[in-house]
Amino acid sequence: MLSSRVKYAIHALLYIHEQKAHTPLSAKKIADAKKIPFKFLESILQELKQAAIIKSQRGPSGGYGFLKSPDDVTIAAIMRIIDGPIALTSCTSENFYDTCDECMSEHECEIKTVFRDLRKEMLPVLNRSISELSKLSK
Amino acid sequence: MLSSRVKYAIHALLYIHEQKAHTPLSAKKIADAKKIPFKFLESILQELKQAAIIKSQRGPSGGYGFLKSPDDVTIAAIMRIIDGPIALTSCTSENFYDTCDECMSEHECEIKTVFRDLRKEMLPVLNRSISELSKLSK
DNA sequence: ATTAATCCCTATTAAACTGGTAGGATTAAT
DNA sequence: ATTAATCCTACCAGTTTAATAGGGATTAAT
16 A cells, blocks of 8 residues: 555645745645645655755745656656555566565566566556646646 | 565465365475465465465365365455555555545545556456466466 | 744654464364 | 374564654745
8 A cells, every 4th residue: 555655745746736836835835735744744855855856945935846847757756766666576676676586486487477467557557747647636 | 565475375376276186285285385484374374264265174184275266266356365455545445445534625636546547457467366377377 | 133934854652564483272084 | 092284372573654853954034
């Protein structure tokens, strides 16, 4: 299941996108509007900033805004930054690949086939961007 | 990510299926063949038995065998029994549905749309059965 | 220059989850 | 009766999760 961090992250990014403010949006405002625990949200925004998704402005009337275009920020990317791999097994992960014992010992693990196919079906859906998502809800 | 319990469960069921023995297969043999910690495997087999996937025979020359047909035992079913929901949010889960705060407050949560679509794409792959999987590997 | 609002960093915590272990009771075939 | 197997209950150490707490650094409006 999705962590609450990822859910909060998506909600926060959607909110920032939808406000379309030229001035940055403060964590406080986002937290209030989206009912996210303030301090918890702060740490999530830090993580997104570290990953170069958003940028921040300090001081009064400071806050957060997109660094990358919302068209290019996908749900998959947010999940990878915060929760890690999309794939359900490390041996079928593209960005977090790791061998599993079974794959080493057997010529081709039966499980691998399923979860490689699964990942392939999941990606197109998760590659939707924040701006796409925002349009859908209207 | 998949829990090791689910991975072990799938491997164990595949092994039982492939042995095609008329006599039940002991946890010990499965554990040795598939290199699964014996006691850990036992508890997994208990769970599968409780869920009426397999049946057991006690005593010497006892062990485990399919109760349902391997044609009808899907990866999705095993995952639901052991790890819980397939869907990534409870509000898009069929078998473990639960409301989330956002879904209540807003007319239609944007996130819900994505993860409902995601679930829809995942299911056909995860509805493959043990016997299908077994054929694929040959 | 003060101050108010923010970012940013570190630490702590309670609860749940994960991946096992341990030991004994029960059952049935020999 | 012995043995080999399932069954049942409890335990445990380590990690993760979802926060909370506190405070320092930075900035900009006044």
